[in-house]
Amino acid sequence: MRSMWLRVLQMLLGLWLTLADARLLKFTNVKCLELPTNAGFSRYEYCRLKVVRRNQVELSLKVSLLELPITNLTTRLQCFQRSDGYRPFIYNILFDFCKLMAARKYRISFERFIFDAVRQHSNFNHSCPWREDHMTVERYALDFTKVNMPVPAGVYRLDFTFYAYGIARTLTQVYFEKLE
Ligand SMILES: *[C@@H]1O[C@H](CO)[C@@H](O)[C@H](O)[C@H]1NC(C)=O
Ligand SMILES: *[C@@H]1O[C@H](CO)[C@@H](O)[C@H](O)[C@H]1NC(C)=O
Numbered sequence: 001m002r003s004m005w006l007r008v009l010q011m012l013l014g015l016w017l018t019l020a021d022a023r024l025l026k027f028t029n030v031k032c033l034e035l036p037t038n039a040g041f042s043r044y045e046y047c048r049l050k051v052v053r054r055n056q057v058e059l060s061l062k063v064s065l066l067e068l069p070i071t072n073l074t075t076r077l078q079c080f081q082r083s084d085g086y087r088p089f090i091y092n093i094l095f096d097f098c099k100l101m102a103a104r105k106y107r108i109s110f111e112r113f114i115f116d117a118v119r120q121h122s123n124f125n126h127s128c129p130w131r132e133d134h135m136t137v138e139r140y141a142l143d144f145t146k147v148n149m150p151v152p153a154g155v156y157r158l159d160f161t162f163y164a165y166g167i168a169r170t171l172t173q174v175y176f177e178k179l180e
Contacts, residue, residue: 025142027057028155029175035161041067041169045134058139063170069129073097074163077111082155089156097162102127114158142176153180 032047045062052058075097081089095111101124106112115124121140126132160172 024055024179025176026055027059027142027174027176029173030059030061031171031173032061032063033171033173035168035171037167038169039167041065041164041167044170047172050139052141056141058141059174060136060138060140061172062134062136064134065130065132067164068133069131070164071098071129072165073128073130074166075100075111076159076161076163077114078159078161080157080159081151082157086157089151098128098130101125151178153178 027049030047030049032044034042034044043064043066045064047061048059050058050060073096074094076094077091078093079089079091080086091110093109093111095109100106100111100115118137118140119125122137123132123135155175155177158174158176160170160174161168162170162172
């Protein structure tokens, strides 16, 4: 009797893992760059992925902000899909990062979807003027149960370019893979 239950349990676990894998979404690489026009505005302290277990990859990054307070922050968010190099894929949007952080009722959009997913793992809970001397994302892993991206299997890259006062300061490139 006991061994039967054990077998059922194993089977369910196996099934669950298969289902999880079937919708798997995980980070594969991250790059953080200060752009030539940064002009001493910010500095990356770290930017890395950590594999915590198979198919669980956590993203952490910290950027020090050297010119406070910040009253004007704009972000370009661009998505690429890998196929013979990286090609633009659907999203290329420019939005007011201060407004996104401040507004509880920011319109439903791709940028809000991304931001809401990351928020609890970051210090993106201030509105502008931004007075804290850094921005961080700590140990954020893509969770297929929360992030169900309706995109085909493949490798993708999200480019976040941050502008302060209209000048491009940093570029963060996040690579992830969706397995079918
Ligand atoms: C933002 O988050 C930090 C860390 O969790 C917390 O200490 C701080 O009080 C929060 N600030 C606001 C404005 O919610
Ligand atoms: C931010 O600064 C840029 C460049 O000065 C300006 O074009 C833009 O309108 C500003 N955004 C806000 C929300 O003030």
